[in-house]
Structures are given as structure tokens and as C-alpha cells.
Amino acid sequence: MLYPQTNSCRSVLSLDGNWRFRIKEDRESYDPKDPLDHWLSVAVPASFNDQVADPAIRNHVGYFYYQRDFTLPKTLADQDIFLRFGSATHQAWVYVNGQEVAHHRGGFTPFECKITDAVSFTKPNRLTVLLSNILDHTTLPVGHYREEKDDQGKIHRDLDENFDFFNYAGLNRSIVIYTSSKAACLSDLTILPELNDSLDQAKVSFDVTIDSQAKEDLSYQVKIYDQAEKLVAVGAANESKFYLDQPHLWQPLNAYLYTAQVDLYREGELLDTYSQEFGIRKVEVKDGQFLINQEPFYFKGCGKHEDSYAHGRGYDPVYNVLDINLLKSMGANSIRTSHYPYSEEMMRLCDREGIVVIDETTGVGIMSSFGFNMSNFDPKTYRDDTFQELDTQAAHEQVIRELIQRDKNHACVVMWSLANEAATFNPEAHDYFAPLFDLARSLDPQKRPLTMINILLSTPETDQCSDLVDVICLNRYYGWYTQTANFDLAEDLSLKELQDWQALYPDKPIMYTEYGVDTVAGLHAIERQPFTEEFQWDYYVMMSRVFDQVDNFVGEQLWNFADFQTKVGVQRVQGNKKGIFNRAREPKMVVRFLKDRWQKIPNLN
Numbered sequence: 001m002l003y004p005q006t007n008s009c010r011s012v013l014s015l016d017g018n019w020r021f022r023i024k025e026d027r028e029s030y031d032p033k034d035p036l037d038h039w040l041s042v043a044v045p046a047s048f049n050d051q052v053a054d055p056a057i058r059n060h061v062g063y064f065y066y067q068r069d070f071t072l073p074k075t076l077a078d079q080d081i082f083l084r085f086g087s088a089t090h091q092a093w094v095y096v097n098g099q100e101v102a103h104h105r106g107g108f109t110p111f112e113c114k115i116t117d118a119v120s121f122t123k124p125n126r127l128t129v130l131l132s133n134i135l136d137h138t139t140l141p142v143g144h145y146r147e148e149k150d151d152q153g154k155i156h157r158d159l160d161e162n163f164d165f166f167n168y169a170g171l172n173r174s175i176v177i178y179t180s181s182k183a184a185c186l187s188d189l190t191i192l193p194e195l196n197d198s199l200d201q202a203k204v205s206f207d208v209t210i211d212s213q214a215k216e217d218l219s220y221q222v223k224i225y226d227q228a229e230k231l232v233a234v235g236a237a238n239e240s241k242f243y244l245d246q247p248h249l250w251q252p253l254n255a256y257l258y259t260a261q262v263d264l265y266r267e268g269e270l271l272d273t274y275s276q277e278f279g280i281r282k283v284e285v286k287d288g289q290f291l292i293n294q295e296p297f298y299f300k301g302c303g304k305h306e307d308s309y310a311h312g313r314g315y316d317p318v319y320n321v322l323d324i325n326l327l328k329s330m331g332a333n334s335i336r337t338s339h340y341p342y343s344e345e346m347m348r349l350c351d352r353e354g355i356v357v358i359d360e361t362t363g364v365g366i367m368s369s370f371g372f373n374m375s376n377f378d379p380k381t382y383r384d385d386t387f388q389e390l391d392t393q394a395a396h397e398q399v400i401r402e403l404i405q406r407d408k409n410h411a412c413v414v415m416w417s418l419a420n421e422a423a424t425f426n427p428e429a430h431d432y433f434a435p436l437f438d439l440a441r442s443l444d445p446q447k448r449p450l451t452m453i454n455i456l457l458s459t460p461e462t463d464q465c466s467d468l469v470d471v472i473c474l475n476r477y478y479g480w481y482t483q484t485a486n487f488d489l490a491e492d493l494s495l496k497e498l499q500d501w502q503a504l505y506p507d508k509p510i511m512y513t514e515y516g517v518d519t520v521a522g523l524h525a526i527e528r529q530p531f532t533e534e535f536q537w538d539y540y541v542m543m544s545r546v547f548d549q550v551d552n553f554v555g556e557q558l559w560n561f562a563d564f565q566t567k568v569g570v571q572r573v574q575g576n577k578k579g580i581f582n583r584a585r586e587p588k589m590v591v592r593f594l595k596d597r598w599q600k601i602p603n604l605n
């Protein structure tokens with residue numbers, strides 16, 4: 001699937017704006033070609049939850065409708081018409097003029113459908129989307145879901161999210177209509193840049209997918225432009241391999257993007273054209289190091305969320321730009337898309353800005369019991385039923401396929417994370433994950449390293465899956481969830497664990513993908529008090545000391561970039577407060593310490 005673009009052969013019409021919205025539990029009683037009644041206005045793209053100023057709607061679990069009308073210009077009547085959703089969270093049934101045209105599960109990846117035969121060019125068209133925000137034991141993310149019918153036949157639904165972020169839902173990303181030639185169009189493009197060992201020549205291969213009833217006489221031509229818009233390669237008909245000498249490399253925080261233009265012809269007539277940026281860089285894991293362009297790379301940065309006031313998880317171009325600029329101003333070079341694929345626009349921005357990305361699936365909550373109280377945990381007696389209770393394999397395969405399909409061409413993506421904090425200490429975990437790692441390896445044209453983010457219950461002694469990962473990525477909360485405020489002990493234990501991992505896997509790089517403490521901005525104390533800004537500062541000083549003592553340690557991505565909204569709970573003070581920025585992106589004190597530290601650590605050695 002291609003990202004939508006307007007050019008001489010394609011038009012993109014935005015369907016963003018205000019839509020009609022309504023919760024409707026008895027969804028069978030409504031015909032999607034009819035106008036919704038008793039609707040509210042909600043803005044798209046955005047989650048509906050924080051726009052409506054109504055707690056019952058904000059916390060609604062179940063089904064809801066979005067609707068709007070659109071009119072198509074007659075000038076497009078000879079084109080094929082496609083409808084494309086950047087995402088629809090978490091499950092969507094799409095109707096055009098009452099006819100079902102698409103159904104998609106999974107709230108964080110795009111989907112599209114051809115609606116040429118369902119639309120009118122002479123009167124307005126009605127677009128109705130039925131959505132569900134229900135998560136259960138077959139979905140990713142995972143939710144514990146119950147529904148009960150009362151004596152009056154009314155259904156009561158209850159959802160306990162098995163993860164630590166608010167279940168924002170709705171049309172969180174842009175919806176567009178785009179058009180292309182009915183005769184034939186480009187429907188996918190895979191660009192594979194491969195550098196030789198001396199990094200002075202790149203082979204760039206193209207795999208072009210064409211959508212057409214009649215493939216005869218079709219041919220495509222590739223042109224490659226450098227960043228100064230100079231033409232550096234032109235292919236003959238259907239030529240798909242190019243050699244670029246002395247290529248400009250895409251480097252962390254120093255991006256260089258080429259543009260490939262693919263033109264599709266039938267007998268000399270241009271039917272379609274598409275331009276796609278790409279970067280040339282080499283990623284390898286070798287001898288305990290993470291190499292970018294053959295130099296050891298050190299990850300400095302954060303796990304994030306797509307989360308902001310009013311928008312919820314809705315796409316917000318301004319926050320995206322601000323967040324990247326704040327990170328860069330601190331000397332950070334990387335993010336993890338915790339815990340779901342981020343918007344396509346964010347991935348394009350990271351390509352452009354040289355931000356290195358660990359690209360994560362929605363594989364979160366794959367642990368039958370999820371909780372924050374680790375104080376009484378004993379790995380020897382703990383019983384875990386994850387792989388009896390949950391049935392997420394199919395959803396997991398789907399999200400791996402859709403994520404790699406969507407992000408395969410991004411230079412910024414240097415590693416895929418297949419899951420966050422699954423029950424990898426369970427002896428059955430290996431059988432669950434091994435085929436998923438095989439699948440991801442077979443799908444990625446660039447064969448990027450793979451990882452899965454390890455929970456603190458999966459120690460070098462208990463973990464069952466670390467043979468599968470290329471990089472050991474640890475989420476650790478010594479000094480917070482365990483050894484609370486005892487930083488001396490936390491320091492000893494975290495160092496010991498890292499040394500144990502290193503001894504077990506001397507050739508695997510190790511990094512932290514989460515570490516942090518809840519901190520209420522503006523709270524201060526003389527003594528070491530959790531939730532104060534001094535506590536957060538001392539914690540990061542302590543953890544940094546640990547990192548600097550471990551040889552194969554290749555990165556520190558803290559938790560979290562900014563405070564974010566979660567479900568309610570006694571461990572949460574109006575959300576998760578582990579941000580180094582508050583939700584409005586105002587810095588907490590510790591940003592100064594981290595900035596000082598990160599600016600001194602080179603990105604590449």
C-alpha cells in the first residue's frame with residue numbers, strides 16, 4: 001500500500017474535519033445509509049474521548065458510529081476511487097452509501113479499499129463507519145473483556161485494559177479519498193538499498209507492484225534524484241536495479257534522502273507516477289555492538305506515546321514536530337514507537353530528521369496478569385497462564401505483516417520490536433514467539449535486527465526467549481517498582497543483572513528500553529521522596545552510572561518522553577507521570593541532567 005500523494009496522475013481529497021458521532025449499542029437496528037440521529041460533532045483525526053466533555057462517552061466501551069457526507073468532482077469520474085484510513089481504532093466496518101466496502105481489525109495500521117462502484121458523481125455520498133473499541137484475549141493490545149445482558153436485555157460491557165495507557169479510540173489518523181487511472185496504477189513499491197563493504201557503492205533494487213486487469217504492454221521507469229533534486233539514475237523500461245557510486249549516507253541526526261520516481265506507461269502513455277523518498281544506510285549487529293554504517297551506534301532517547309490534550313491518541317503534526325525538536329535539543333537520537341505503530345507522518349518525519357526508530361507492533365499485554373506490584377513476586381512459585389488464557393497469535397501475525405508492509409522502506413527504522421513485556425518467562429513463550437520471529441525475518445526486505453522488549457520478571461535465569469532476539473532490550477524499574485527509593489541496592493542489582501546478561505550472551509548488544517520514576521512536576525523535597533523532581537534527578541544519575549560500566553551496553557531509552565493518560569488506578573496520578581516533560585511538554589528538572597549527559601555521548605563511535 002502506498003502513502004497517498006497528489007501528482008499529475010493522482011488526486012488526494014481529505015475527509016478530515018468535523019464528523020457526526022454517536023454511540024449506538026443496538027447497532028443492528030441502524031441502517032448505515034441513513035443519517036445518524038442525535039449525533040455530536042467530533043473532529044477527525046483525533047480520539048473522540050477527550051473532545052466530548054461527557055464522562056459516560058469518554059469511558060464508553062463498545063460500538064460507535066462516525067459519519068460524514070462527501071461530494072466528488074465530476075472531473076474525477078474517469079478515475080478509480082479509493083478510500084484510505086490512516087487507522088481506525090480498534091475495529092471498523094466501513095459503508096459507502098449503505099454498502100459495506102471494508103472491514104479492518106487493528107487500530108494502528110492503515111487500510112484502504114476501492115470504492116469506484118459504490119460512489120456517485122452526481123449527488124453527495126454518505127460515508128458511515130461503525131467502530132468498536134473492544135479489546136479482548138484475541139486482540140492486540142490485549143484487554144480483559146466481559147459483557148452481560150440484564151433482565152431488560154441491555155448489554156453491559158466492561159473492559160480492563162491489560163496495558164498502561166488510556167484506551168483512546170476513534171478515527172485517530174487522517175482519512176482520504178485518492179484517485180488513480182482506471183487502466184492501471186502502482187499499488188506498492190519496495191525499495192531495497194544495499195551498501196557494499198567499503199560503503200562507497202549502493203545497489204538500489206525496486207520491486208514495483210502494479211494493479212491492472214490487463215498487464216500487457218505495461219512498463220515502468222525508475223528515476224532517482226539526490227537531495228539537491230539532481231537526477232542521478234534513470235532506468236530503461238522495467239529496469240529495477242541501480243548502482244550509485246559514492247552514495248550519500250543516511251546517518252543518525254544527519255539524514256540524507258534520495259527520491260525515487262516511478263512512472264507507469266502503456267505504449268508511451270503515462271498512466272501513473274509516484275515519488276518516494278528513501279535513505280541509504282547499513283544496519284548490523286556484530287560482536288555485541290549495534291552498527292549503523294559500520295560504526296557503533298549508541299541509542300539515546302525515550303519510549304513515547306501518541307498522546308496529547310484533547311487529541312487523545314489523535315495524529316497531531318505540531319506535537320510530533322515539537323517532540324522531535326525537544327529530543328534533538330537534548331542530544332537524543334532515537335525513539336521507540338511504544339506500544340503500537342505510530343502515524344505514517346511521524347515515520348516520515350523521523351526519516352527526514354535522522355531520528356533512529358525501534359518500530360514496535362501492538363504486541364502489548366501478552367501476559368495473563370498485569371500489575372504494578374512486584375514487591376512480593378517470586379519467579380519460582382509464580383504461575384502464569386498466559387498461553388492458555390490468550391489467543392493472540394493470529395492478531396500478532398497480522399500486525400507484524402501490516403507494520404513491515406507499511407514501514408519497510410523507512411531508513412529511520414533500524415529494528416523491529418515484536419512485543420512489549422510479554423510473559424517471556426513462561427516456558428510456553430518460545431513456541432509462541434519463534435514462528436513470529438521467523439515471519440518477521442521473512443517479510444522484511446532489509447532483514448533488520450529483531451527484538452522483543454523484556455519485562456523485569458524475565459531475568460537471565462527465568463527468560464525463555466532471548467535466543468530469538470538480536471538485541472537484548474530491557475525494561476527495568478530498580479529503585480521504583482522494586483527496591484523503592486533504595487538507590488544503593490537498586491544500583492547494585494541493576495549492574496549485576498546487566499553483567500549476568502552479558503555473560504550469558506557475550507555477542508548480543510544490550511540496552512534499556514524503559515527505566516524511570518513517576519514525578520509530579522513542581523513537587524520538591526530535601527530528602528529522597530518519590531514523585532519529587534529531585535528523586536527523578538537522583539534516579540537518572542544513579543542509572544547512568546550503571547550504564548557506563550557495561551561493555552556491550554548500546555543504549556538508554558528512558559520511560560517516558562512525556563506524562564501520558566492511563567486508565568484510573570491507585571498507582572496513577574491523573575495518568576502516568578514518568579515523563580521527563582509533562583503532558584504539555586514543559587521540562588522537568590532532570591531534562592538538564594540528561595541534556596548535559598547526552599550531548600557528551602557521541603551518536604556513533
Ligand code: GCB
Pocket residue numbers: 163164165339372420421475514559576578
Ligand atoms: C512498563 C510498560 C509501560 C508502562 C511502564 C510504567 O513496563 O512497558 O507501558 O507505562 O512500565 O510506567 O509502569
